[in-house]
Amino acid sequence: MPRMTAADIDALLAASFPQARGFCAIEAIRDDELDCVVRYRDAFLRPGGTLSGPTLMTLADTAMYFLVLAMTGPQPLAVTSSLTINFLRKPPPADLHATARMLKLGSRLAVGEVHLRGGDEPRVLVAQASVTYALPAAA
Amino acid sequence: MPRMTAADIDALLAASFPQARGFCAIEAIRDDELDCVVRYRDAFLRPGGTLSGPTLMTLADTAMYFLVLAMTGPQPLAVTSSLTINFLRKPPPADLHATARMLKLGSRLAVGEVHLRGGDEPRVLVAQASVTYALPAAA
Amino acid sequence: MPRMTAADIDALLAASFPQARGFCAIEAIRDDELDCVVRYRDAFLRPGGTLSGPTLMTLADTAMYFLVLAMTGPQPLAVTSSLTINFLRKPPPADLHATARMLKLGSRLAVGEVHLRGGDEPRVLVAQASVTYALPAAA
Amino acid sequence: MPRMTAADIDALLAASFPQARGFCAIEAIRDDELDCVVRYRDAFLRPGGTLSGPTLMTLADTAMYFLVLAMTGPQPLAVTSSLTINFLRKPPPADLHATARMLKLGSRLAVGEVHLRGGDEPRVLVAQASVTYALPAAA
Numbered sequence: 318m319p320r321m322t323a324a325d326i327d328a329l330l331a332a333s334f335p336q337a338r339g340f341c342a343i344e345a346i347r348d349d350e351l352d353c354v355v356r357y358r359d360a361f362l363r364p365g366g367t368l369s370g371p372t373l374m375t376l377a378d379t380a381m382y383f384l385v386l387a388m389t390g391p392q393p394l395a396v397t398s399s400l401t402i403n404f405l406r407k408p409p410p411a412d413l414h415a416t417a418r419m420l421k422l423g424s425r426l427a428v429g430e431v432h433l434r435g436g437d438e439p440r441v442l443v444a445q446a447s448v449t450y451a452l453p454a455a456a
Numbered sequence: 457m458p459r460m461t462a463a464d465i466d467a468l469l470a471a472s473f474p475q476a477r478g479f480c481a482i483e484a485i486r487d488d489e490l491d492c493v494v495r496y497r498d499a500f501l502r503p504g505g506t507l508s509g510p511t512l513m514t515l516a517d518t519a520m521y522f523l524v525l526a527m528t529g530p531q532p533l534a535v536t537s538s539l540t541i542n543f544l545r546k547p548p549p550a551d552l553h554a555t556a557r558m559l560k561l562g563s564r565l566a567v568g569e570v571h572l573r574g575g576d577e578p579r580v581l582v583a584q585a586s587v588t589y590a591l592p593a594a595a
Numbered sequence: 596m597p598r599m600t601a602a603d604i605d606a607l608l609a610a611s612f613p614q615a616r617g618f619c620a621i622e623a624i625r626d627d628e629l630d631c632v633v634r635y636r637d638a639f640l641r642p643g644g645t646l647s648g649p650t651l652m653t654l655a656d657t658a659m660y661f662l663v664l665a666m667t668g669p670q671p672l673a674v675t676s677s678l679t680i681n682f683l684r685k686p687p688p689a690d691l692h693a694t695a696r697m698l699k700l701g702s703r704l705a706v707g708e709v710h711l712r713g714g715d716e717p718r719v720l721v722a723q724a725s726v727t728y729a730l731p732a733a734a
Numbered sequence: 735m736p737r738m739t740a741a742d743i744d745a746l747l748a749a750s751f752p753q754a755r756g757f758c759a760i761e762a763i764r765d766d767e768l769d770c771v772v773r774y775r776d777a778f779l780r781p782g783g784t785l786s787g788p789t790l791m792t793l794a795d796t797a798m799y800f801l802v803l804a805m806t807g808p809q810p811l812a813v814t815s816s817l818t819i820n821f822l823r824k825p826p827p828a829d830l831h832a833t834a835r836m837l838k839l840g841s842r843l844a845v846g847e848v849h850l851r852g853g854d855e856p857r858v859l860v861a862q863a864s865v866t867y868a869l870p871a872a873a
């Protein structure tokens with residue numbers, strides 16, 4: 318029973334956060350989880366032929382932002398308050414998949430875990446993150 | 457006694473990591489510290505009129521990368537192994553400054569702390585990060 | 596196919612790390628996961644009638660240590676290199692359960708995720724941690 | 735202009751958090767910083783002859799708790815909401831010193847940085863932590 322669909326979130330971005338639009342695409346929204354994907358671009362590469370750290374961090378942060386929106390409704394002013402990411406394996410130059418899962422959704426803070434997977438091996442994690450969002454006070 | 461100057465690092469990026477070039481500019485390199493700055497662009501904005509989380513994370517990661525290069529020499533294959541960032545205050549829509557400081561430089565891991573400051577208040581932190589880089593084995 | 600059983604780990608602690616013995620008990624070891632439990636003691640309480648932060652952090656760190664031992668064999672010199680913990684809910688004054696899961700086991704670093712659950716609600720997380728251990732060089 | 739002295743904090747612990755009393759001693763309180771020390775005990779040792787990770791994590795958390803009390807007044811219900819620690823060097827079997835510094839003190843969250851130093855080398859960090867406390871709502 319999400320409060321926003323992928324189309325709702327895209328429309329919200331178009332209206333209030335165009336800079337973030339188009340970076341990644343939502344693939345599925347479940348009760349307390351969300352899947353999204355970043356399509357490979359050469360601009361994401363770094364030395365060694367892998368995807369850059371900022372690409373992975375941006376995906377972890379964005380996946381959690383979308384999950385917060387899906388579970389709480391349109392509040393674009395939710396902001397990251399902290400993020401920890403562990404890089405586990407070098408992601409191949411290919412699409413990058415994220416699954417965000419809500420661990421706690423309080424009235425003021427949302428805490429989630431994000432798993433990133435890359436390339437053709439959907440079971441192999443390339444990074445793991447925990448992300449906390451501060452939620453705006455209810456209107 | 458840094459092993460690379462700002463010009464050396466820029467030349468290394470031009471040769472091996474063009475995607476990262478031009479994001480931020482090194483302002484000073486001291487023994488175990490480095491200052492750099494990101495010039496404001498509208499593309500960094502997010503709802504609320506502040507700079508986006510990925511902009512701050514990318515700066516923290518990049519400042520530490522440059523510090524690793526400055527202190528260890530040209531090894532572009534150094535990669536982030538973990539990063540934790542705490543967002544403290546909303547950065548104004550203005551230039552963003554980073555100071556990275558090395559806490560431990562071992563043979564395999566480098567650990568540093570990055571302080572981010574924004575706008576016209578150079579004493580006010582907008583974010584604090586700790587970043588660990590894995591260093592390639594010596595040739 | 597763990598390399599050490601719960602009894603093996605207890606014998607190793609008795610021989611080389613008696614200070615850590617008796618804090619928590621291993622309940623199960625699976626391929627890349629380990630469950631353990633801390634039995635409630637009043638000494639773990641803090642104001643508010645909940646278990647203290649250090650109790651939870653010690654359990655997260657210990658669960659990951661045991662998992663490293665189970666998966667790599669008797670190397671008591673494995674040491675924590677970083678730990679991040681998010682406290683999600685106040686744990687009730689009761690037993691505290693941990694499940695550690697290995698995300699990456701390299702030759703030099705092991706990275707895992709630990710979920711802590713408390714009291715009578717085995718599905719409700721009270722804390723989530725990521726823990727990195729540095730492994731001693733192979734003899 | 736701290737709101738509590740070391741003696742005030744000790745009296746508060748005696749009244750409301752006796753389990754935490756005696757672990758470490760406050761040495762100095764400045765505007766937004768606090769120094770404290772843990773006296774060496776054999777119980778803190780781990781294999782390799784160094785101080786255990788939980789000893790360092792407990793000190794980082796406690797130093798930040800005391801700083802929150804010093805800066806906000808007697809509110810023992812302030813609780814840790816997240817902690818990240820990077821272990822930098824193996825601390826010698828000796829006293830362990832902590833300096834906690836407040837980075838942001840908001841109405842709901844306090845974020846600080848803690849530096850741990852060990853033994854006879856007061857300039858050498860053995861660990862660095864960032865700690866966030868959730869503050870109870872004002873009465």
